[in-house]
Amino acid sequence: MEQEDYIAEATFHANISYLIQAQTKKQALEQVAYELNKTNIQLSEITLENELGDSYVFTVREVEQMDWYDVDHTECSNQFKVFGCMQLLIILRKQKDTPKDVEQATYRLSQSLVYGKPVLTISEGYKHIFLTVSQHKMAWKTKLQETELETETVLLSKLA
Template structure:
């Protein structure tokens, strides 16, 4: 059975962190920029989940921004927790009969990990996968017919 599908475009804004080995805070920010940037990120799809648990795959159209803003010493073996922001352009299809109801009533988010309370997002890169901890996320859905903003709670 074929269903009408509506193409949605969205912007996913994520504040995340991950661990790097470095000599100083400045070096940690440089290492984060080297290990995880637009050129070496090989992310082509993102799975989002609505409040009812339905999963949607959205295609990553591009990266608007990756910015590393802070580095915190863990106090262990020259490891720093680097905090930054990433903004992705997404597109995907949502069944027409579900789109109006779900865009208004639900929040889309990255799937929660099985280790509460934090969401862990593994992002593939050309070197090795980056295991990030999602600190907060927002998803802005855009369509010519519907303008919706789904706010995700801070998951710290």
């Protein structure tokens, strides 16, 4: 049995927007859904801050959800702002300076100096994708919750 090298696991949910060049709203939505979906996003880690401003690097274990649902035309020609939401399964790996009560803190993305809102950057080689985050939240997953969910799944499967 492997020893776990992480301290805590959490779900990170964010409402996001992305600027894209397209001819129509429909094309913008289709294009962003093709380019940025849960199967092709390469996001390995995100940095979150606690209330004191201390930064911690969380490893992205899985992109659980990536949905695009609305489009607005911008003032610029052929540029659209596409809105969506994403959900990540993240873990905090053991580090030297990690406090023991890490799950008691609230974590958030730091605000961008340019936009005044948090920006999540996805790097793909030389290309960088900047997602503006309008809202985000993080919920800790505990071993007790996971055990309860597994028990409920087993009980429900026996009923079927």
